[in-house]
Amino acid sequence: MMEFLFLLLPLAAATGWYSGRRSRGSEPQSRDHNPVYFKGLNLLLNEQPDKAIDVFIQLLEVDSETVETHLALGNLFRRRGEVDRAIRIHQNLIARPTLTKEQRAQALLELGQDYLRAGLFDRAEGLFDELVVQKLFQVEASRNLHFIYQQERDWEKCLLMAQRLESLGEPSLRVERAHYFCEQAQKARGTRDEGLAESLLKKALAADKNSVRATMLLGQLAMEQGDITVAYRHFARVESQDPNFIGEVIAPLSECSNRIGNRQVFRELLRHNAEKQGNVDAAMALADMVRIEQGDKAATEWMIHFLSNHPSLRGLEHLLSIHLKDAADEPAELLPILKELIARMLETSYGYRCGQCGFLARRLHWQCPGCKTWSSIKPVSFSDCQAPRGNGLIVDEI
Ligand SMILES: [Zn+2]
Incomplete structure (x- = not known):
């Protein structure tokens, strides 16, 4: 004053x-x-x-x-x-x-x-x-x-304004424009206008060919329309757009794969992401496949092999859950306690982080609630993401 x-x-x-x-x-x-x-x-x-x-x-x-x-x-x-x-x-x-x-x-x-x-x-x-x-x-x-x-949330006007800013010489807003098309597509999907939704998602990909969100939505649309082979292709494309997001599409890929019977192709996709990218979601999904096909011992061996190269709390918890089922008759006394402790630690960890402002989140946000940047929040899949204490980072508790 x-x-x-x-x-x-x-x-x-x-x-x-x-x-x-x-x-x-x-x-x-x-x-x-x-x-x-x-x-x-x-x-x-x-x-x-x-x-x-x-x-x-x-x-x-x-x-x-x-x-x-x-x-x-x-x-x-x-x-x-x-x-x-x-x-x-x-x-x-x-x-x-x-x-x-x-x-x-x-x-x-x-x-x-x-x-x-x-x-x-x-x-x-x-x-x-x-x-x-x-x-x-x-x-x-x-x-x-x-x-x-x-x-x-007036996406039509957002698109117009983004184009105007670009024409005035501002840096490219293609990532933002892709999200605005995705927002409009989600609205169209809500009113069951699949045709409009699809054309909007194609516009999103024309704006940003690496729009993971547009590709995931196209996959969901294809699944709803019963076109499972097309859906699988869409979800599998996420890997080439941004391998950080592969964990987001493993569940739908697994479902599509079961329905069209291409387990071998899916297995190779998981192995590639686990071994080359160190992705723990892919490693855990592969362990589940191995368990069904070859039993608990083979699944345990695979997880131990993966964790020795890419240590992670989530991976360790998964290994313990397989091992505990394996040793259901006489589990070692310490193991259930260890698993419980890891599960509790995971409860306080965050799976997503904003690359711009450090915002930590438990679920995927396409626009950061902290700094409002689009596509800045990514899954933290290569290491476990624990909220540091007392450093003032904003976190979502949803
Ligand atoms: Zn942010």
């Missing part, structure tokens, strides 16, 4: 002196004689800095010399979370007829950001729209509109 007063005090004094001089013609008026300045000073001395700031702002006349100061002040207030005060300063600025077109646009942009911060999206949207129409601060205004439409 005090830093504002240090900024305002000399400015207000100068303005008070200047306005006094203007009102009295050539006879200068000392700042001590300006009653408003004196009132502000009095409030300050009485330790009422809030009121003092308002008085000094009132004193600070808007002219070409002080517009920048008003903008800087408003910006500071907003950044400190004093949004009401920032709004008052910027509204006051816009009401002045003496501003140049550029200055007014700058004030509109700042006021829009104040509204955004205050959660008044409708008002903010109106101001940013005005700037876009005027072709002033187009990139900043479009970025803010892009943010607003995402919050409002």
